[in-house]
Each structure stands twice: as C-alpha cells, then as structure tokens.
C-alpha cells in the first residue's frame with residue numbers, strides 16, 4: 517500500500533510530469549476531497565471567503581514586519597488598501613465583485629488594528645528571545661515515487677523557523693478551541709521539510725492565532741514528535757495517490773461524530789458548491805438550490 521513511499525528520485529528539482537503537493541491542498545481535501553476534485557472545472561469559483569482573505573492580508577502585514585522590521589507603512593491605511601488590491605489580483609478575483617470601496621477601507625482599518633495588537637500582545641513579549649533560522653523560506657523535498665514512476669514532491673513555506681520548532685500566524689473569527697492545533701499535518705510536514713536547516717526533526721509548533729471577535733492574539737503550542745511526522749508523511753502519500761488517480765472522496769458531513777453538515781460544506785466556504793453532486797447527502801435546512809454568492813457582506 518505504501519510501496520514507493522521513500523523511494524526518492526535521483527534529481528534535485530521536480531520534473532514537469534512529477535506531482536507537487538502542498539500541505540494546504542491536503543488539509544483542504546481532509547475536509548472534503550471534492551473541493552480539490554472540482555477545482556479544475558470551469559464553473560469552480562476560487563473567490564476566497566472574507567475570513568480567509570482577511571487572514572491572508574493580516575499574514576502579509578506580519579510577514580512584512582518579520583522581514584523588514586516595523587515601518588510606518590504597516591500603520592498606513594493607503595498602504596494596506598494597496599496590499600488588499602494586490603492580494604486580490606494575485607488570488608485572481610475582483611474586489612468589486614465581493615465588496616464596496618467602504619468595505620475595503622473597513623477591512624484595512626481592522627487589519628491595521630490587528631497588527632497593532634500583535635505588536636503589543638505577541639511581538640513585545642517575544643522578540644528579544646526570537647532567533648529565526650528562516651522566515652518565509654520555501655522548502656521542497658521528495659516524498660517518494662508512485663507506481664507509475666511519477667515522483668512526489670512536497671513543498672511548503674513555514675512562517676518562521678526557530679531552533680525549537682516553528683511559528684505560524686493564523687486568524688479565526690472566534691479564536692481556537694483547545695486541541696485544534698493537534699491532528700493537523702501542517703506542523704509535522706513543515707518540520708520534516710526543514711529538517712536540514714534545524715538539524716533535527718522533532719520540535720514545537722507555536723500557532724499564534726488572532727481572535728477577531730475578542731481582538732486578542734493567543735499562542736497554542738503543539739508538540740510534534742516522530743509518530744506525528746510518520747503519520748503526516750503517510751497521510752501525504754495517501755493523498756498524493758488519490759490526486760494522481762483522481763480518486764477524490766466527498767465528505768459533506770462532519771466526520772467527527774458531530775451530527776450534520778461540516779462547516780466547510782456551505783456556499784460561502786466551498787468554491788465547488790454550485791455544481792457539486794454530493795452536497796445533498798446531508799438532509800438539513802440548507803437550500804441546496806441556492807447559488808453561491810461572491811459577495812462578502
């Protein structure tokens with residue numbers, strides 16, 4: 517079943533026909549495989565939700581700080597508005613489809629305020645001890661070779677690597693519940709990718725999470741050991757085989773034993789909603805005929 521996992525190509529860069537895998541693609545498929553399965557359809561809508569886009573722009577501000585230090589632009593509304601436009605262009609959607617110029621301004625103000633709170637609540641307490649080994653550095657590592665000869669490469673960009681592990685910036689509407697960081701493949705994947713830089717595999721993952729509702733940054737620390745890394749690599753391998761053969765599994769229902777539809781299976785969170793053949797599996801109050809609206813408001 518795992519034949520080929522760990523059988524590495526004898527070249528350093530992916531060939532055109534190889535499979536390149538991002539951990540974020542796998543985490544999205546772990547919610548519902550058909551979010552990825554439908555992604556190449558013409559009707560698929562890649563427009564992010566407001567929450568996801570807010571997170572991207574906030575991340576971009578902290579990244580700018582980590583790479584350049586604090587600067588006036590990070591407190592300047594017009595710079596933030598420019599970044600919002602640039603990131604929307606990068607992500608391939610039109611801001612006028614989703615919000616108004618006033619909506620953009622309101623988001624920019626909230627992003628600057630979240631950044632200011634990050635400075636007070638996290639940076640001020642941590643920066644004297646912080647010795648980054650890498651900031652926003654992209655890593656690429658071969659995982660194995662599929663039965664058809666295609667090599668599988670995993671790539672990822674940890675926000676900050678430190679000797680004890682990694683730091684990752686997140687935003688969430690209501691923050692995180694205890695235990696949310698455990699069970700993710702992100703931190704074991706990133707620590708495996710960065711093994712050469714840190715000289716060791718295991719470590720701690722600090723998820724620094726902004727709770728938009730409470731306007732508060734909290735750090736959740738997750739230990740990552742060899743069992744988590746082994747499990748993450750086997751998980752990546754299974755998803756690589758699924759992508760290679762087009763074997764996507766739809767999971768509109770919550771798999772955790774909780775009744776009902778998973779939060780991800782809603783028009784605003786799934787770009788595949790409009791044409792999906794699986795969303796009706798859960799008999800609930802949601803209107804299956806509704807068309808996904810791009811608008812955030």
Ligand code: SF4
Nearest residue numbers: 548550768781786792
């Ligand atoms: S609409 Fe639901 S079932 Fe369909 S791809 Fe999206 S999450 Fe999966």
